[in-house]
Amino acid sequence: MSFPFDALRRAPDIEGPGLVAADAADRLLLDESRSVREGCGPNELTVIGDAYGALALGAAWEGARGIRVHQDALTGEQAIDANAERADLRGAIAVHPELDADVVQGARVVLLRLPRSLDALRDVAGLIAAHAAPDVVVFAGGRIKHMSIAMNAVLGEFFTRVDVTHARQKSRVLVARGPRSGRDPLPAAARVDGLELRAYAGTFGGARLDAGTRLLLAHLPPTLPGGTSDDPWLDLACGNGVIGAWLAVRHPDARVRSSDPSAVAVASARATLAANGVSGRVEVVRADALDGRADASASVVTLNPPFHSGAAVTDRIAPHLFADAARVLRPGGELWCVWNSPLGYRGELERLVGPTRQVARDPRFTVTVSTRR
Structure with missing residues (x-):
């Protein structure tokens, strides 16, 4: 049985018409990363920018454990906890309030919802390259209307190879490998x-x-x-x-x-x-x-x-x-x-x-x- 994405809630964040807790980009990220995630052990999968838990809980539903999760908005973080409780998956994830080295240390797979800001993407990519495992694979996805070719270039600053998946339901995933020259975020x-x-x-x-x-x-x-x-x-x-x-x-x-x-x-x-x-x-x-x-x-x-x-x-x-x-x-x-x-x-x-x-x-x-x- 596939993960029940439609059961996810945004609460305590705002809910209303057109505001969903999971979308086609979440599903595509999970599908594109599945074969690589199968080789991950406990504490080797990190999820960043997972607004309400679709990525982390979808991966946990498929058997991943020790998933580190960072979501910038507190209400999103609280929604992830609530959705994990409803799905009986709370023990599979560990929420990290701070975006720091602890979130990505030793990670072999990172699932990332692409941020709107190129500078924010640069900070995340640099952090992953500095602290994740040498064989880390980053799956960075989003809705095509919010993506730009400049995102490929930003990932290319920190990884030796960046591939682009086929589009599906107006979503796409960038796949980065070979970390190099990482750095921690600076204001x-x-x-x-x-x-x-x-x-x-x-x-x-x-x-x-x-x-x-x-x-x-x-x-x-x-x-x-x-x-x-x-x-x-x-x-x-x-x-x-x-x-x-x-x-x-x-x-x-x-x-x-x-x-x-x-x-x-x-x-x-x-x-x-x-x-x-x-x-x-x-x-x-x-x-x-x-x-x-x-x-x-x-x-x-x-x-x-x-x-x-x-x-x-x-x-x-x-x-x-x-x-x-x-x-x-x-x-x-x-x-x-x-x-x-x-x-x-x-x-x-x-x-x-x-x-x-x-x-x-x-x-x-x-x-x-x-x-x-």
């Missing part, structure tokens, strides 16, 4: 408006100050309530950590808590804070929204909400973040938010948080402040 660095920014590949905004965040920072008031150890300012979906660093640099006594579900964003934020000398006053955690914060415990939340889930554009992420900000804000607390103007979030903010006024607007972005009822 990009830049100095912007007096701040040091750091970003590992795949972090929203990279090592720069995106236009929406710039507009938000320009309109934050010079004084804000809270900012204490008991009531830190909360930077939700922190990305490269620029908002937390900006607040801490400009308010030398302030305490900030930055959070993001992305492992690479958390690593980037920590690097940004260290580069600005404020790590001691800004806590960075990997969390779904504001998990871990008590109800009605905060005076200020800042937010530049994402609108991508993997390669899909969706309007379901922001309302989840708005609702959790409302949960954590005490009555009279403020959510400072910037968003792409065409998304028209003001009605959602009014409904989920409270009275909302526009603070600033330019041709692309709107800054609002919502007061908790």
